[in-house]
Amino acid sequence: MLDRRSLSARVYTNSSRNGFFCCTCILFDPNDLQKSYFIQENITAHKNVSEYCQSDAIPSAVVKIVQDVCQNAEDIAHLEENHRMTSYFHKSPCLKSSCLDIILTLFISPIKFISSLFVFKTANKYIDKVLFTSAFARVMKMKHSQIELQTKKDAKSPLKKLCYLDLGYRQIMDSLLGILCLFLLSWLTSPQDIASLILYWTKTTVISLSSILQWLMGSPAGLKLNAQLNGFLGSFFKYNIYVWTTYLTVILEPILATFLQCSLFSGIFGFSLQLSLLQDIVSLMALHIYCFYVFASRFYYFQVYTLSSLWRLFCGKKWNVLRHRLDTASNDIDHLFVGTLFFTVLLFLLPTTVVYYSLFTLLHLVILLFHTCITSITEWVINVPIYSMMQWLIRAKSVAGHVIFRVHSWEKAPGSTLILAMQVSQFTFSQVFTILNEKQRTMNNVHSVWSKIIKKIIKGHFV
Template sequence: MALSLSQEKGVSKSSDSSSSSPDDQKPFFFFLFFFFLRVLWGPVRARAAITAITTVRSGLTPARQNHQLLLLLSTYKFSIIQNSRHNQIQSRIFIFWRHSVKRKENNFVNNSKVILQLRQRALQWTAWRKSTSELASNNLLLMMLLDLILGLCFAKLFHSLGGANEVLEMFLDSVKVIADNLQLLIEWLMGVPVGLKLNRPLSTVLGKFFLYHLYLWKTYIDIIRPVVSIVIFISSTFGLIGLSFQIALLSDLITMASLHCYCFYVYAARLYGVTLHGLRATLRMFGGRKWNPLRSRFDSGDFAWDQLCVGMFIFSSLLLLLPTLLVYYVVFLALRLGVLLLQGTLKRIIWLINSVPNYSLLLWILGSPSLAGDVLFEAMPGRESTLKLVWIKLPLIESMKRSLNPSAPEYPRINWTRRLNEMVSGGLIYPL
């Protein structure tokens, strides 16, 4: 969704005045409001690929203008350009927007676990207010209260460890230890790892490339030290909201601390994937086949002798470089899988906190008839025409399935076949 907003406002200004008027500061507050609205509710999809031009003239009341402006700015991205004209008092806002083919959803705002948990808590609160079932309402209320109590306990533990400064030092020390161990690992790969004789020039180039990025990462850690201190201080405040927010913040910190490992994995995976693609393409050429992108199929092709010679040279070069690239790829893939395993575990803990019906679990343990699955009528011995109503208790798993939080997200399942295919072919593995 691409949007450009231009605002023309004619205001007579004197040459000796350098201060801005209150009207010039309004776009800043609109931008601030739009940012928080986007963080909480996410992007809004356009219904069709159309172009709209909306003009808001100064004839409307200020309240009506602000209302229309907030409605427009809360939906689309915008940029403000102000132009002043002498002796003219006009206010026009032109908003142009068009449908883009590819939306940019893979950004930090949409992937941050803290932001996602904020949206989830807003959904839980809305579902609790609009709930018509007493059982569902009690489940949501007890779930949020339990999350809050656990968050307070975690905040108490956080302050008992020494507060934000002590936790910051522990975090930075652990990051530096990881970086130092990764440097030793890269230097080990540049030599003769496990007795494997790799391509020394290629291994040296890759090793120096990764070591340079590791040096940049250490510098980056020193630069963002104040930011991490602020984030850790805010985490103690998030403990007052709930334990799920603390876990979400921990997941975001792990993402930030393992950014260099992710970059190394992407570099190695791309090199390994391009090498495999080149080997497959040359093998198809030797078999007299080529890829037809127009029809998305393989067609037969005639290749000249010089083309086959060039293909043989490329195939031999890639085949000799493949073992070295494979070693680097396997090592950084293992690091990536370790980080994803930890983040996947935290993600499922958050899902359990947001989904498990604690009130229904308590009723099942106490044997309450509110969770009866079926009823059975039994004849009373010694009493004619008298029946006894007996309720049948549901199994625990079935009771939990029927009482799950309706506003909770789906359980994050893993397609292991697709994941294994990505590992073998050199594709990028995204969070589990």
């Protein structure tokens, strides 16, 4: 309902087709338009606000909605020049500073300083790739880009002010979740106990993997594998498991408890940092599984690629690298004989390779699924608009984006007055989230490795 104490009206007049004069009166509350960040953004986004308000953009939009409400609203299709809505669009109060801005700045400034330490580049692009494979470094870079975007000293806008409030509230929520996790884990257990539990799970995985390899070196599920290749691959991976055990005992075990303690205390700066450090710990513990997967994947890819090339040889085709197409090729009998020999050998060795490739691909996918889940949670914590969500839940007019017209009174008579009540209406939460995400440009579109995963696994490409 409209508040009568702050009620305003705007009247549009026009000559009807029958020669009579009709008028349309729109009742609205100017405060509703002033409070909404989204409505004010549509006005202040233009370079010259006064010219925008004096143009026919606003009245024409009103006329269009009125025509949809009432069939006979064509009588007001042309507006008189002296009837505008300019006096009701003053400078938005959304841009005013307050004590809340100072409090939010106190929360944001430490994160801005720490995250700036992770924004650097070396002369070698490969070193950059190694340094920023860390989930912690990626999260810090994302936080830095968010803060830089919202604290940039350029033209202010109501929607940018809303994004800044979201950034501050989001950091407060992130820090509160991190501190809660810190106290909860400190009360329930200790970093030393967590480190011992992680090492126990890892060593159990090592023992289980050794048992599986020993089983594969025999006749797994009755399969007749190539004895020589099977023995070579089994011995190779078992030796690397021994290296992995040494790596866990000598390098990780002494520093794991300290690393976990630092990870817990990083919760002061955000729960998202704790999650990213958890990802890094899992990556360090499962480093050799990734190495096993890379070796098995490359070996499998080499065999599949060679078999496909030899198959084209038999079909009288060859791959044109320059034109990226298949061309006809003529081959003599010697080429076909050597090709048949290699094709037969590789084809009979392929099942042995597939067994080991399937094992380590499955282990890699389990770890990848864990990383995907943690990354999704981290992305949500970093990008969720907390302030806007709270305003949306309490149905505040600050996140209103639509305007609704309701017919207040109207008589079908010449010269009658059509009275409309205009009220603001909220966006859906998905619309609010989409608009703010486009404004902030911080939601990283994580390349989904799951969309074409079957095709990549069959071809032996990295997942």
